Amino acid sequence: MSDHDHPRAIGGKPFDPLMKTLLAIFGVSAVVMVYRFFTGVGPVSNMTDGFTWGIWEPVNVVVFTGIGAGAYGVALLCYLLNKGKYHVLVRPAVLLGAICYTLGASSIVIALGRYWNSYWLAVPTMWNLSSALLEVAVCVLSYVAVLWIEVLPSVLDGAAQSKSSAWSQLGRTWGPLLAKAMPYIIALAILLPTMHQSSLGGLLLIAGPKVHPLWHTALLPTLFLISCLSMGYGAVVVLTTILNLTWKAKHDQRLFAEMSKVNAGLLLLYVVLRLGDIAIHGKLAYLGFNGYTLLFVVEIALFLVPAFMFFSPRVQQNKGRLFGAALLTVAAGASYRVDTYLSVYRPAPGWDYFPSFGEIIVTIGMAAIGMAIFIFISRMFPVVVVETRDHSHAGSGRVLTAGSR
Amino acid sequence: MAELETEGVSRRGFLKVCSLAAGAVGLPAWAGEKMAEKAAGSAKPPVIWLHFQECTGCSESLLRTSAPDVAELILGLVSLDYHETLMVPSGYQAEKSLEESMEKNAGNYVLVVEGAIPTKDNGIYCRVGGHTAVETAKKVAAKAAAVISIGSCASWGGIPSADPNPTGAVGVDKVVTGKPVVNIPGCPANPYNLLGTVLQFATFGTLPALDGLGRPKFAYARTIHEDCPRRPHFDAGRFAQKYGDEGHREGYCLYKLGCKGPATHANCSLNHFVEMPGAWPVGIGHPCVGCTEQKIGFRVPLHDTVDVERPTAPGTYPPIHPDHSVITPAVVGASAAIVGALVGAGYVATKKITADSEKHAGKE
Amino acid sequence: MSISRRSLLKGAVVAGAATALVGRAEAREEVEPRPDAVGMLYDSTRCIGCRACVTRCKEANSLPYDRTAEGIHDAPTDLNSNTKNIIKVWTAGEKSAFTKQQCMHCVDPSCVSVCMMGALHKEGEGKRDFAGEKKGTGVVLYDKGTCVGCRYCQIACAFNVPKFEWFEAFPLIVKCELCRHRGDPKKEGPLAIANPACCEACPREAVVYGKREALLAEAKRRLAEDPKRYNGLIYGEKEGGGTQVLYLAGAGVTFKQLGMPELPEESSASFSERVSHAPYLHGITPIALYGAMAFVIRRNKSKEEASEHHGEGK
Structure with a gap:
C-alpha cells in the first residue's frame, strides 16, 4: 500500500445545513423518545399485543444491523480471505457498522418495556441459553463494543497526528498496542455477527404458526446470514459512492466490481436456497394470486435483478449503475427482513398493524443521527481514503443533495 | 307478653317483626327471638328522638310501616320517651319529659336525631324550646349510650345543606363528639335499618359494623x-x-x-x-x-x-377473533410518501451518477 | 494466500459436516409432561357463558376494569393487560359455542424457551431462587424482577396469551399464573400450588382444576361416556407438545372455530431450539471457529507486514 492510500480527516465546517437538518430531525424524534419514557410505549406507537415489535425491531434493529453488516463482510474479505486491496473500505465500513449497530442497540432500549432490568444481561448465570434473543442481545452488545474498538485506530491515528503533545503521545503509545491486539478483536468481529445475524433469523423459528409458510423455514438463520452479507456489501458500495461524490473519497471501480461479483454469488445462493427449500417442502401450493405471492415475487426479484446486473460489464464499468444495483441489494435484504418480521407475520385474525407517526419519526430520527455521527467522525478523524490527485476540497452543495437520500 | 297482647299484638306477630329486624341487621333467627324476649320484658330500650332541620319524612315513613305498626313500635318494641311529632304533651310539659327521661336513663338511652343542625350565626336558624339545635344535640347526646342519625339530613346535612347551604347545616357527627354515631341515610331512611340497629343495641349492647361514612354495613355495603x-x-x-x-x-x-x-x-x-x-x-x-x-x-x-x-x-x-385494527389512512399515506421519496431519490441518484460517469468516461 | 483460503474452505466444510452429524445426535429431547403437572379442564359443552369466572378472575388478581366507551360495563373483547381470563362465543347461524381463554400452561412453553432471563419460567425452574416454589407442577410463572419487557414471549406464544401494559411507564407482562397467590396448602400434593378463582367460581364445573393426568383421564371418560355430545378430541393432549389446560368441545364444533391454533405435535420451542442450537454443539463451534479465525488473521497480517517491509498495519 502506498502512502496516498491513507485515510485522512475530511475537516470542514461541522454544522453545515445538512448537519443542521439531520440534527433537527433527530431532535423531533428525541422528543417522542423522551415522551415514551414517561407514558409507556403505547401512546407513541401503534404497537399492540398482536404486533408487539412494531417497526422498531424489524427496521431499527434487523434492517439497520443488516446495513451495518458491511463491516462484517469487508472484514471477512479483507482479513480472513486476506484480500488486502479491500483495506480502503475497512474504516468507513467499520464506522458505518459501529453506528448502525449502536443505533440498533439503542432502539432496543427505547422499545424495551422494562429497560432498567437489562443489567441482568451482564450476569451469565441468569442467561436462558435456549433464548435466541438472548444470543442476539449479548452478541449485538459485545459486537457494538468490538466495532467501536475497531474504530479506535482512526481515532488514535488522528491523535498521533495531533498538535497537542499529550494527545499525540497517547495516540503513539496506544496505536501500536491496539494494532497487536487487532487480530483477536477482528476474529471476534467476524464470529459475533455470524452468530447473531443467523440468530436474527432464528428468532422467528419459534413463531412458526404465525409466520406465513413461504417465509417460515428451518433455513431462516442461513437466509438471514446470507442476506446480511449481501446487504452489507451493497451498503458499502452505496456509502463509498456517496462519499466519492461529496468528499472525493477514493472510488475503485474495479474493486467494487469484484466485490459485487461476490455479492452476486450470495444473492444467487439466497434465491437458490429459498426456492429450493420451498419446492422440497411442498410449499409451492402457497403460491397463487394473493398478496403473499406478490410480496414473495417482489422479494425474489429484488434479489435476482442486482445479481444479474452485477455480472453485466455495463454495470461493472459504470459507477452509477453499480450504485443502483447496490441500492437494490440493500432494498432486497431490507424487504426480506421486514417481510419476515412484519408483512407476513399474522398473530391471529383480527389483528393488523401499521406504524404510527411516532414510530416512523423515531426510526427516521435514528437514521438521521446515524448519518450525522458518520459525517462528524469522518470530518474529525481519518476514516475516509481520499483521492490524492485532486486536492481541491469537495464542495458539498449540489452533489451532496443528490446523494443524501 | 300479656301486656302486649292487650295492645292487640299477637306473640307470633311480634316474633315475626323481631325476626325481620334481626334479619335486616344480618343476625340469625335466634337473635330475633332474643330481641322479642328482651323487648317483651320490662327493659324496653328508651329512645329520645330529636327533630331539627327536616321535613319529618323519616318519622312519617316509620309510621307507615305496617309490621311493626306504629303502636307496636312505640309501645312494644321501644320506650319512646320524647318525640315531638308523636308525643301527647306539648310546651313545657314536653320539655319536662325530655329532662326526666335524660335523668332517669342517663347513659342508657338511645338518641335518634332527625334533621340537619345549622351552625351558621351561632346556630340561630333552628331553635326548639328556646335552645338552638347545636345546644340541644350536645346536651342530649352527652348522656346517651349511642346516637343514631336518621335520614340524610341528620347524617350529613341532606337537603338543608344543598348548595349554597344558607344555614351552614351539617350532620350530627360534626356536632356531637365522643359518642358513637350511626348514620342511617336515606330520604327517607328505610325504617327497618333503624329498627335493626336499635334492637341490636338494646339486645346485645353492640352497634352494627359501619362503613367509612358511618353507615351500617348490613344495609349499605x-x-x-x-x-x-x-x-x-x-x-x-x-x-x-x-x-x-x-x-x-x-x-x-x-x-x-x-x-x-x-x-x-x-x-x-x-x-x-x-x-x-x-x-x-x-x-x-x-x-x-x-x-x-x-x-x-x-x-x-x-x-x-x-x-x-x-x-x-x-x-x-366478544367473538373468537375480535377486531384490533389500528391502521389509519393518514399514516399510511405519509409512509407511502416516505417510501416513495426514498425510492425516487435512489432512482434519480442512480440516473444522475450513471450519466455523470458516462460523460467522464467519454472525456477520458 | 490461495492456500490459506483453500484450507479455510476445507475447514468450513469439515466443520459443517461435523455440525450436521453431531447436531442430529445432540438434538433436543421432547419435553414430556411432568408427573406432578397441574392444570385445568375446560368443557365448552358445559359452559353457559355466565362469565362468573371472568369477574372472579379480576377480583382474585386485583385487575383493573376494562370499561366500554360509555364506561358502564367491564367488557374486554380479548385477553389484555387487564384481563387474564375471558369467555368468547363462536356463532354460525343457529349454532354457537362458548370458549374460555387464558394461559394454556404448555408442557413445553414457547414463552419460557424464549425468555432471556427466565422471567417467564416453569414453577421452581427459573433463573433465580424463588422461595416457596416447588418443582414439577409445570405452572408457568412470571418474575417481574428479571423481565426486560422485550415482548418476545408475545411473538413466540402460539395462543397470544402474554399481554403487555402498553400505557404504563413501568409496564409488566400480564398473564394467568393459575392463581398461584391463592395456593391452598390444605390441598393434597402438587395441587396445593394454586387455586384458580375461575374454577372456584364456575357454577357448572365447566372448568375444573386438577392434576393434568387426572384431568386427561376425566376428559377421556367424558368422551367415552357421551360420545355424541363431543367432537371426540381433547385439545392440548398433543397439540404443540401438549398443554396443561385441556379443552373439550361440542359435537360439530372444531377447536379452530373456538380460536385454537392448529399446532403440530412437536412443540415450537423444540423445533426452534433443535434448529438453532444444533450448529453450536454446546458452544464448541464458536470457540473453535474463533481460535481458527484468530490464527488465520494473525498469520495473514504478519505475512502482509513482512511483504510491506515497514510495519504499517492498521
Missing part, C-alpha cells in the same frame, strides 16, 4: 345496582331513553335517565319501603337519586349519569 331487579336490562344494553317511551313502559333500565344506583350504597332494591312490593323509586319507574350518598343526593343533578363503581360484563360476548 352494596350498591343498589348490584341487586336491582332491572339489572338484566342493563347487562343486555336495554335502556329507557326518556320518560314514557317504549323502553320506560317495558321496565327497562333507568341508567340513562340518570339512575344513581350504580354508585349508591343502600339496600333499597332488596328491602322496599313499608312492605309494599315495588315501593321504591326504581320500582315506580323513577331513577334512583342517590339519597344515601353524601356526594350524590342533592349534589349531582337528577338526570346526570354516574360512573359505575364495580362494572361487570355486558350481555354480549
Whole structure:
C-alpha cells in the first residue's frame, strides 16, 4: 500500500445545513423518545399485543444491523480471505457498522418495556441459553463494543497526528498496542455477527404458526446470514459512492466490481436456497394470486435483478449503475427482513398493524443521527481514503443533495 | 307478653317483626327471638328522638310501616320517651319529659336525631324550646349510650345543606363528639335499618359494623345496582331513553335517565319501603337519586349519569377473533410518501451518477 | 494466500459436516409432561357463558376494569393487560359455542424457551431462587424482577396469551399464573400450588382444576361416556407438545372455530431450539471457529507486514 492510500480527516465546517437538518430531525424524534419514557410505549406507537415489535425491531434493529453488516463482510474479505486491496473500505465500513449497530442497540432500549432490568444481561448465570434473543442481545452488545474498538485506530491515528503533545503521545503509545491486539478483536468481529445475524433469523423459528409458510423455514438463520452479507456489501458500495461524490473519497471501480461479483454469488445462493427449500417442502401450493405471492415475487426479484446486473460489464464499468444495483441489494435484504418480521407475520385474525407517526419519526430520527455521527467522525478523524490527485476540497452543495437520500 | 297482647299484638306477630329486624341487621333467627324476649320484658330500650332541620319524612315513613305498626313500635318494641311529632304533651310539659327521661336513663338511652343542625350565626336558624339545635344535640347526646342519625339530613346535612347551604347545616357527627354515631341515610331512611340497629343495641349492647361514612354495613355495603331487579336490562344494553317511551313502559333500565344506583350504597332494591312490593323509586319507574350518598343526593343533578363503581360484563360476548385494527389512512399515506421519496431519490441518484460517469468516461 | 483460503474452505466444510452429524445426535429431547403437572379442564359443552369466572378472575388478581366507551360495563373483547381470563362465543347461524381463554400452561412453553432471563419460567425452574416454589407442577410463572419487557414471549406464544401494559411507564407482562397467590396448602400434593378463582367460581364445573393426568383421564371418560355430545378430541393432549389446560368441545364444533391454533405435535420451542442450537454443539463451534479465525488473521497480517517491509498495519 502506498502512502496516498491513507485515510485522512475530511475537516470542514461541522454544522453545515445538512448537519443542521439531520440534527433537527433527530431532535423531533428525541422528543417522542423522551415522551415514551414517561407514558409507556403505547401512546407513541401503534404497537399492540398482536404486533408487539412494531417497526422498531424489524427496521431499527434487523434492517439497520443488516446495513451495518458491511463491516462484517469487508472484514471477512479483507482479513480472513486476506484480500488486502479491500483495506480502503475497512474504516468507513467499520464506522458505518459501529453506528448502525449502536443505533440498533439503542432502539432496543427505547422499545424495551422494562429497560432498567437489562443489567441482568451482564450476569451469565441468569442467561436462558435456549433464548435466541438472548444470543442476539449479548452478541449485538459485545459486537457494538468490538466495532467501536475497531474504530479506535482512526481515532488514535488522528491523535498521533495531533498538535497537542499529550494527545499525540497517547495516540503513539496506544496505536501500536491496539494494532497487536487487532487480530483477536477482528476474529471476534467476524464470529459475533455470524452468530447473531443467523440468530436474527432464528428468532422467528419459534413463531412458526404465525409466520406465513413461504417465509417460515428451518433455513431462516442461513437466509438471514446470507442476506446480511449481501446487504452489507451493497451498503458499502452505496456509502463509498456517496462519499466519492461529496468528499472525493477514493472510488475503485474495479474493486467494487469484484466485490459485487461476490455479492452476486450470495444473492444467487439466497434465491437458490429459498426456492429450493420451498419446492422440497411442498410449499409451492402457497403460491397463487394473493398478496403473499406478490410480496414473495417482489422479494425474489429484488434479489435476482442486482445479481444479474452485477455480472453485466455495463454495470461493472459504470459507477452509477453499480450504485443502483447496490441500492437494490440493500432494498432486497431490507424487504426480506421486514417481510419476515412484519408483512407476513399474522398473530391471529383480527389483528393488523401499521406504524404510527411516532414510530416512523423515531426510526427516521435514528437514521438521521446515524448519518450525522458518520459525517462528524469522518470530518474529525481519518476514516475516509481520499483521492490524492485532486486536492481541491469537495464542495458539498449540489452533489451532496443528490446523494443524501 | 300479656301486656302486649292487650295492645292487640299477637306473640307470633311480634316474633315475626323481631325476626325481620334481626334479619335486616344480618343476625340469625335466634337473635330475633332474643330481641322479642328482651323487648317483651320490662327493659324496653328508651329512645329520645330529636327533630331539627327536616321535613319529618323519616318519622312519617316509620309510621307507615305496617309490621311493626306504629303502636307496636312505640309501645312494644321501644320506650319512646320524647318525640315531638308523636308525643301527647306539648310546651313545657314536653320539655319536662325530655329532662326526666335524660335523668332517669342517663347513659342508657338511645338518641335518634332527625334533621340537619345549622351552625351558621351561632346556630340561630333552628331553635326548639328556646335552645338552638347545636345546644340541644350536645346536651342530649352527652348522656346517651349511642346516637343514631336518621335520614340524610341528620347524617350529613341532606337537603338543608344543598348548595349554597344558607344555614351552614351539617350532620350530627360534626356536632356531637365522643359518642358513637350511626348514620342511617336515606330520604327517607328505610325504617327497618333503624329498627335493626336499635334492637341490636338494646339486645346485645353492640352497634352494627359501619362503613367509612358511618353507615351500617348490613344495609349499605352494596350498591343498589348490584341487586336491582332491572339489572338484566342493563347487562343486555336495554335502556329507557326518556320518560314514557317504549323502553320506560317495558321496565327497562333507568341508567340513562340518570339512575344513581350504580354508585349508591343502600339496600333499597332488596328491602322496599313499608312492605309494599315495588315501593321504591326504581320500582315506580323513577331513577334512583342517590339519597344515601353524601356526594350524590342533592349534589349531582337528577338526570346526570354516574360512573359505575364495580362494572361487570355486558350481555354480549366478544367473538373468537375480535377486531384490533389500528391502521389509519393518514399514516399510511405519509409512509407511502416516505417510501416513495426514498425510492425516487435512489432512482434519480442512480440516473444522475450513471450519466455523470458516462460523460467522464467519454472525456477520458 | 490461495492456500490459506483453500484450507479455510476445507475447514468450513469439515466443520459443517461435523455440525450436521453431531447436531442430529445432540438434538433436543421432547419435553414430556411432568408427573406432578397441574392444570385445568375446560368443557365448552358445559359452559353457559355466565362469565362468573371472568369477574372472579379480576377480583382474585386485583385487575383493573376494562370499561366500554360509555364506561358502564367491564367488557374486554380479548385477553389484555387487564384481563387474564375471558369467555368468547363462536356463532354460525343457529349454532354457537362458548370458549374460555387464558394461559394454556404448555408442557413445553414457547414463552419460557424464549425468555432471556427466565422471567417467564416453569414453577421452581427459573433463573433465580424463588422461595416457596416447588418443582414439577409445570405452572408457568412470571418474575417481574428479571423481565426486560422485550415482548418476545408475545411473538413466540402460539395462543397470544402474554399481554403487555402498553400505557404504563413501568409496564409488566400480564398473564394467568393459575392463581398461584391463592395456593391452598390444605390441598393434597402438587395441587396445593394454586387455586384458580375461575374454577372456584364456575357454577357448572365447566372448568375444573386438577392434576393434568387426572384431568386427561376425566376428559377421556367424558368422551367415552357421551360420545355424541363431543367432537371426540381433547385439545392440548398433543397439540404443540401438549398443554396443561385441556379443552373439550361440542359435537360439530372444531377447536379452530373456538380460536385454537392448529399446532403440530412437536412443540415450537423444540423445533426452534433443535434448529438453532444444533450448529453450536454446546458452544464448541464458536470457540473453535474463533481460535481458527484468530490464527488465520494473525498469520495473514504478519505475512502482509513482512511483504510491506515497514510495519504499517492498521
